[in-house]
Amino acid sequence: MLRHYIITLLLFTLFIGDAKAQSQNNKHQLIRVLIVDGFSNHDWKQTTAVIKRLLEESGLFTVAVSTTPSTVADSNWNNWLPDFKQYQVVIQNTNNIQNKALQWPSVVQRRLEDYVRSGGGLYVLHSANNAFETWPEYNRMIGLGWRSKETGYAIQIDSNRQLVRVPPGEGKGTFHGARKTYLINILTKHPINKDFPAQWLTPDIELYQYARGPAENVTVLSYAIDSATSINWPVEWIVAYGKGRVYASSMGHLWKDEIYPISYRCIGFQTTLIRATEWLATGKVTYPVPTTFPSKDHISVRDEIR
Numbered sequence: 001m002l003r004h005y006i007i008t009l010l011l012f013t014l015f016i017g018d019a020k021a022q023s024q025n026n027k028h029q030l031i032r033v034l035i036v037d038g039f040s041n042h043d044w045k046q047t048t049a050v051i052k053r054l055l056e057e058s059g060l061f062t063v064a065v066s067t068t069p070s071t072v073a074d075s076n077w078n079n080w081l082p083d084f085k086q087y088q089v090v091i092q093n094t095n096n097i098q099n100k101a102l103q104w105p106s107v108v109q110r111r112l113e114d115y116v117r118s119g120g121g122l123y124v125l126h127s128a129n130n131a132f133e134t135w136p137e138y139n140r141m142i143g144l145g146w147r148s149k150e151t152g153y154a155i156q157i158d159s160n161r162q163l164v165r166v167p168p169g170e171g172k173g174t175f176h177g178a179r180k181t182y183l184i185n186i187l188t189k190h191p192i193n194k195d196f197p198a199q200w201l202t203p204d205i206e207l208y209q210y211a212r213g214p215a216e217n218v219t220v221l222s223y224a225i226d227s228a229t230s231i232n233w234p235v236e237w238i239v240a241y242g243k244g245r246v247y248a249s250s251m252g253h254l255w256k257d258e259i260y261p262i263s264y265r266c267i268g269f270q271t272t273l274i275r276a277t278e279w280l281a282t283g284k285v286t287y288p289v290p291t292t293f294p295s296k297d298h299i300s301v302r303d304e305i306r
Contacts (some may be wrong), residue, residue: 030060030061030062031060031061031062031088031089031277031278031281031282032061032062032064032086032087032088032089033055033061033062033063033064033087033088033089033090033091033277033281034063034064034065034066034082034084034086034087034089034090034091035048035051035052035063035064035065035066035090035091035093036065036066036067036068036082036090036091036092036093036094037065037066037067037068037093037094038067038068038069038070038094039068039070039094039095039096039099039102040093040094040095040127041095041097041098041127041130042095042126042127042253042254042255042256043254043255043256043257043258044093044094044095046254046258046259046260047093047125047126047252047254048065048093050254050260050264051063051091051093051125051273052065054270054273054274055273055274055277058274058287060274060277060278060286060287061277064087066080066082068080068094068104071102072099072101072102077105078105080105080108081107081108081111082108082111083111084111084112084115084120085115085118085120087120088120088121088280088281088282089120089121089122089123089277089280089281090112090115090116090120090121090122090123091123091125091277092122092123092124092125092128092131093125093128094128094131095127095128095130095131096131096132097127097130097131097146100133100134103132103135104132109135109137109138112138112141113137113141115244116141116241116242116244116246117241117242117243117244118242118243118244119242119243119244120244121244121245121246121247121277121279121280121281122141122241122244122245122246122247122280123246123247123248123276123277123280124141124142124246124247124248124249125249125252126249126250126251126252126253126254127146127253128142128248129142129144129145129146129208129211129248129250130145130146131145133145133146133147133151139152139213139214140213140214140216140239140241141239141241141246142213142239142246142248143213143214143215143216143217143218143237143239143246143248144211144212144213144215144218144234144237144248145174145211145212145213146174146208146211147173147174147211147212147213148173148174148212149168149169149170149171149172149173149210149212150168150169151168151173151212151213152168152212152213152214152215153165153166153167153168153212153213153214153215154166154171154174154210154211154212154215155211155215155218155220155233155234155237156231156232156233157187157220157223157232157233157234158232161187163220165215166210168212171210172209172210173210173212174208174209174210174211174212175208175209175210176206176207176208176209176250177206177207177209177226177228179204179205179206179253179263180203180204180205181201181202181203181204181205181299182201182202182205182207182224182225182235183199183200183201183224183225183296184199184200184201184202184222184223184224184235184268185198185199185222185223185224185225185232186198186199186221186222187220187221187222187223188219188220188221188222190219190221190238190279191275191279191283191284191285192221192236192238192247192272192275192276192279192285193221193222193272193275194285194289195289196268196289196293197293197294197295197296198296199295199296200268200293200294200295200296201268201294201295201296201297201298201299202251202263202266202268202269202294202299203262203263203266203299203301204253204261204262204263205235205250205251205253205263206250206253207224207226207233207235207250208233208234208250209226209231209233210233211233211234211250216239217239217240217241218237218238218239219237219238219239219240220234220236220237221235221236221237221238222234222235222236223235235249235250235251236248236249236251236272236276237249245279245280245283246280247276247277247279247280249272249276251263251269251272252264252269252273260304262301265301265302265303265304266294266299266300266301267290267292267293267294267300267301267302268293268294268299268300270302271287271289271290271293274287275287
């Protein structure tokens with residue numbers, strides 16, 4: 001009897017140990033993502049919360065958040081030292097366009113540069129490309145940003161679907177018109193947009209015009225047309241920076257006083273978010289295109305969360 005009890009106890013212990021090991025193994029296999037937030041002229045708190053939920057509910061990611069001090073004078077800046085190398089993707093969700101004195105400490109800037117250059121993935125989330133215009137390597141990482149007319153090249157897409165580089169000083173500084181539904185046109189086939197329709201609608205987004213920067217090693221994935229001028233402008237682009245990968249897009253706008261807006265409920269945006277993050281981490285995409293993905297004639301959005 002005692003022998004039977006001991007054997008049963010051993011088997012139960014082994015079972016629990018195996019279950020824990022399997023759980024830890026599964027957790028280890030999840031893609032590790034870090035969202036950096038803390039200041040922006042957009043609703044960065046809600047943006048982080050929604051992005052975190054969307055990524056984690058896909059079953060592919062585990063998401064941590066590192067929040068910076070929110071004022072220049074905060075003494076905690078000396079203690080804010082995120083270890084980017086612990087993650088496969090960093091999502092940049094800070095924007096200092098309204099307070100340019102707010103800067104990441106130089107040691108953290110160097111950490112991000114080294115992280116991406118060594119093979120890390122960087123997701124430049126919507127207005128994060130407005131940030132840090134005086135940080136040279138950040139400009140190289142993001143390729144194109146919200147910059148003045150004299151700063152860097154802008155990119156247009158001509159009627160033959162070829163890139164046209166607009167030199168510094170020509171055209172305008174970066175701006176956007178009213179948010180509305182735009183038709184996304186796939187320009188470059190890529191794992192992120194594999195099996196997407198060639199055109200699809202996404203609601204209530206901003207089309208950045210004359211986004212500017214070094215525009216080095218930039219591949220434009222998609223574009224939309226400004227109906228007022230008939231000029232095509234990039235919506236999504238990727239940048240090769242050292243061994244690392246960078247993804248940037250003007251999709252993902254979430255303004256103050258908005259609650260889970262239709263732009264974020266767009267299934268096209270949510271699918272792109274998940275697939276871009278997976279690609280940044282692994283160079284591949286396994287997340288499937290849902291049957292409810294939008295088409296060139298119809299938007300497709302998830303229900304609101306009350």
